[in-house]
Amino acid sequence: MDSHYRRSSVSSHHFFPHDRHYDEPEAPPPGPSRLKPGAQLTMMRFLQDLPDAEAPPTDVTPRYHTGRLPNSKAGDGKPRLLLMGQRRSGKSSISSVVFHKLPPSETLYLETTTRIKKESMHSFMDFQVWDFPGHLDYFDPAFDVDNIFEEIGALIWVIDAQDEYLEAIMRLNTTILNLQHSYPNINVEVFVHKVDGLSEDYKGDTFRDIIQRVQDELSDHGYENAPVSFYQTSIYDHSIFEAFSKVIQKLIPQLPTLEALLNSLCSTCKIEKAYLFDIMSKIYIATDTSPTDIGSYEICSDYIDVVIDVSEIYGWDRPAENGNAEVVENGNNDAESLITMEKKGNNYLYLREINKYLALICLMGDDSPAEKKAVVDYNVGVFQDALKQVFPRAERDLPVIQTS
Numbered sequence: 001m002d003s004h005y006r007r008s009s010v011s012s013h014h015f016f017p018h019d020r021h022y023d024e025p026e027a028p029p030p031g032p033s034r035l036k037p038g039a040q041l042t043m044m045r046f047l048q049d050l051p052d053a054e055a056p057p058t059d060v061t062p063r064y065h066t067g068r069l070p071n072s073k074a075g076d077g078k079p080r081l082l083l084m085g086q087r088r089s090g091k092s093s094i095s096s097v098v099f100h101k102l103p104p105s106e107t108l109y110l111e112t113t114t115r116i117k118k119e120s121m122h123s124f125m126d127f128q129v130w131d132f133p134g135h136l137d138y139f140d141p142a143f144d145v146d147n148i149f150e151e152i153g154a155l156i157w158v159i160d161a162q163d164e165y166l167e168a169i170m171r172l173n174t175t176i177l178n179l180q181h182s183y184p185n186i187n188v189e190v191f192v193h194k195v196d197g198l199s200e201d202y203k204g205d206t207f208r209d210i211i212q213r214v215q216d217e218l219s220d221h222g223y224e225n226a227p228v229s230f231y232q233t234s235i236y237d238h239s240i241f242e243a244f245s246k247v248i249q250k251l252i253p254q255l256p257t258l259e260a261l262l263n264s265l266c267s268t269c270k271i272e273k274a275y276l277f278d279i280m281s282k283i284y285i286a287t288d289t290s291p292t293d294i295g296s297y298e299i300c301s302d303y304i305d306v307v308i309d310v311s312e313i314y315g316w317d318r319p320a321e322n323g324n325a326e327v328v329e330n331g332n333n334d335a336e337s338l339i340t341m342e343k344k345g346n347n348y349l350y351l352r353e354i355n356k357y358l359a360l361i362c363l364m365g366d367d368s369p370a371e372k373k374a375v376v377d378y379n380v381g382v383f384q385d386a387l388k389q390v391f392p393r394a395e396r397d398l399p400v401i402q403t404s
């Protein structure tokens with residue numbers, strides 16, 4: 001592999017699946033750690049040293065993202081993604097493939113969901129994913145509707161495009177109309193799912209038909225501009241990650257800032273396309289505003305897989321003390337720094353670990369990038385510093401030490 005790796009000083013594990021954990025929101029205290037003793041010691045130091053370690057001195061109230069929803073009644077405000085839809089439409093499969101890395105073919109053996117399955121995701125921002133059983137009537141008086149919908153970030157409605165979908169659309173419309181009264185700002189994201197098994201023509205027709213039926217119903221009830229978006233998805237390709245990326249991006253208030261930073265990086269370094277990836281889920285949380293095509297997303301996402309695989313093999317426990325650890329000039333303080341540059345066909349791929357959750361991947365053209373690398377390194381360092389101010393939490397958050 002024609003790549004260049006550089007690793008810097010100390011602390012957390014990176015590009016390791018265990019850095020992330022999913023649990024029930026009200027889970028009991030952490031169980032035994034899966035990390036090796038050395039790594040646990042490092043974490044203990046994190047726990048002791050971390051508060052405000054990198055907070056810039058300022059009189060201005062910070063306006064960066066806190067992971068809280070502005071109107072959250074409970075105040076603990078982790079945005080919630082609700083996965084709803086008919087039985088066997090693919091809700092649990094989506095959640096397992098995107099957040100648990102389950103190989104798509106193994107979703108065949110998933111059992112039907114019988115009660116609401118709640119999972120917390122701790123990453124660059126905290127959010128929860130609630131997987132609903134297909135048969136539930138959420139507006140039954142037995143359910144506490146407010147409890148379900150009040151802190152919602154997005155309602156993802158999954159429709160099986162390979163199946164008869166009229167009833168699914170009817171339920172979706174009823175749900176949207178019910179919600180419009182009390183929660184008019186909820187983002188409704190319709191995943192027209194399992195499109196992998198359909199011919200191009202049929203796929204397009206089905207997609208248009210579903211959009212038309214939903215929009216007609218809404219406008220019949222006077223909701224012309226309800227916030228409803230549609231995506232074609234499948235767990236057997238990248239489309240589900242692409243769709244989830246767009247859903248999550250709507251929950252990130254600093255998205256315009258991130259896009260502006262990426263635009264500026266791209267124009268300074270003549271980068272064709274830059275993605276800021278959440279490493280483990282392979283959701284991209286921002287990209288520059290040049291047109292996106294699924295091809296470039298696929299290349300970058302596959303590259304993350306390679307890096308994770310290599311890190312699984314060659315990753316190492318950080319030394320407990322500063323010791324002889326190599327220091328990289330752009331200083332990735334509490335993150336292992338990994339920088340690679342690789343030629344892929346006519347393109348160069350540049351990857352840099354930004355912090356323990358995020359990686360920047362850039363696609364560059366063929367115009368002598370080897371000489372450009374120093375300039376790119378420098379500018380990405382500047383981008384990284386800017387990002388720290390936008391997402392200070394990702395820099396300072398405690399490493400997660402257990403998986404339930």
Ligand SMILES: Nc1nc2c(ncn2[C@@H]2O[C@H](COP(=O)(O)OP(=O)(O)OP(=O)(O)O)[C@@H](O)[C@H]2O)c(=O)[nH]1
Nearest residue numbers: 088089090091092093107108112113134194234235
């Ligand atoms: N072809 C295809 N099959 C899929 C896709 N996603 C899920 N499936 C299959 O659909 C079936 C049902 O998936 P589940 O995830 O259990 O569906 P669910 O909506 O959670 O079902 P309930 O728990 O009963 O509500 C499984 O056999 C999956 O393998 C997809 O993108 N394409």
